[in-house]
Amino acid sequence: MTSRHLSRSVVLAAMVFLACSPTRLLAWGASGHRFIGQAAMKTLPADLPAFLLTPEAVRAVGELAREPDRWKDSGREHDSERGPAHFFDMADDGTVFGGPRIDALPATREEYETALRAVGSDSWKAGWLPYAIVDADEQLVKDFTYIRIETAAARTVTDPVHRAWFAKDLQDRETLTLRDIGMLAHYVGDGSQPMHVSVHYNGWGDFPNPAGYTNARVHAMFEGAFVHDFLKEADVEAAMPPALDCRCAPAARAADYLAATNRQIIPFFELEKAHAFAGGDPRGIAYTAARLGAGAATLRDLVVDAWRRSLDGQAGWPAVRVADVVAGRVDPFDSLYGAD
Numbered sequence: 001m002t003s004r005h006l007s008r009s010v011v012l013a014a015m016v017f018l019a020c021s022p023t024r025l026l027a028w029g030a031s032g033h034r035f036i037g038q039a040a041m042k043t044l045p046a047d048l049p050a051f052l053l054t055p056e057a058v059r060a061v062g063e064l065a066r067e068p069d070r071w072k073d074s075g076r077e078h079d080s081e082r083g084p085a086h087f088f089d090m091a092d093d094g095t096v097f098g099g100p101r102i103d104a105l106p107a108t109r110e111e112y113e114t115a116l117r118a119v120g121s122d123s124w125k126a127g128w129l130p131y132a133i134v135d136a137d138e139q140l141v142k143d144f145t146y147i148r149i150e151t152a153a154a155r156t157v158t159d160p161v162h163r164a165w166f167a168k169d170l171q172d173r174e175t176l177t178l179r180d181i182g183m184l185a186h187y188v189g190d191g192s193q194p195m196h197v198s199v200h201y202n203g204w205g206d207f208p209n210p211a212g213y214t215n216a217r218v219h220a221m222f223e224g225a226f227v228h229d230f231l232k233e234a235d236v237e238a239a240m241p242p243a244l245d246c247r248c249a250p251a252a253r254a255a256d257y258l259a260a261t262n263r264q265i266i267p268f269f270e271l272e273k274a275h276a277f278a279g280g281d282p283r284g285i286a287y288t289a290a291r292l293g294a295g296a297a298t299l300r301d302l303v304v305d306a307w308r309r310s311l312d313g314q315a316g317w318p319a320v321r322v323a324d325v326v327a328g329r330v331d332p333f334d335s336l337y338g339a340d
Contacts, residue, residue: 031228036296039296043240043296064185088191088196153333188302241293
């Protein structure tokens with residue numbers, strides 16, 4: 001058996017295992033998450049920090065976008081806490097188990113959990129993908145805030161010891177920021193896969209089914225083998241919609257994004273019924289490229305928005321404002337290094 005045939009056999013074996021697994025499946029395979037991360041980074045505007053625009057950053061985010069799936073099987077506590085971050089069981093009426101609505105989600109995961117328990121469920125069963133996206137987005141804003149402060153301080157502060165520390169810490173911050181963009185990329189990518197934001201997450205399931213949609217375990221086939229065999233990163237880039245500056249709260253953007261993905265669950269089952277995911281059918285390729293493209297575009301727009309929002313940020317203890325450091329009114333060394 002050639003190495004190519006061996007690799008293909010391994011992929012197929014993994015798909016069979018996942019299709020039979022009673023646990024939740026991972027959204028997109030390695031190829032899909034990599035495509036989303038890299039396509040988003042390649043299409044960032046030129047006015048973002050230079051370290052984000054390098055081939056090394058594109059590669060890093062593409063690989064790190066896979067990371068939360070590679071954490072799987074770390075341990076019972078680890079997996080039970082992180083697993084529900086990958087999905088969101090939205091019903092056809094826009095509610096989660098008859099409780100919270102996608103267009104009126106509670107502000108925090110604690111409040112979301114309380115609302116679900118009021119209808120006899122919990123967020124471990126229903127998933128908390130919207131909150132995973134918002135959490136990762138808020139982290140990125142803080143990362144960018146530190147980068148703005150330290151970049152400015154390395155230029156405006158007169159103390160050479162302080163300037164040297166800012167320069168070194170800035171390198172670490174850039175590495176950490178790429179990692180955090182990778183985390184955001186993963187959860188945004190999960191949110192572009194319709195079966196990860198629907199109760200119909202692996203076949204139609206035990207619901208009224210007048211259209212006769214499949215109950216076969218089609219989840220892994222679609223997001224893994226089909227993408228691997230028939231999609232290219234260029235297809236994803238071509239399918240990305242234009243930049244969207246919604247000037248809205250991160251939670252509202254995440255909810256709108258996931259609601260739009262959920263509306264693609266019926267088109268998926270219609271295409272599956274028409275055998276559009278058999279072989280390299282152009283209908284299946286176009287649909288899948290559009291889903292991956294939506295994820296890449298949303299990630300791109302969130303990164304841009306996080307950079308913009310960080311302009312008004314503050315960081316350290318006691319907190320210092322970006323504007324004050326940029327204007328040279330404060331040396332933030334004690335706040336960032338730590339004066340204890």
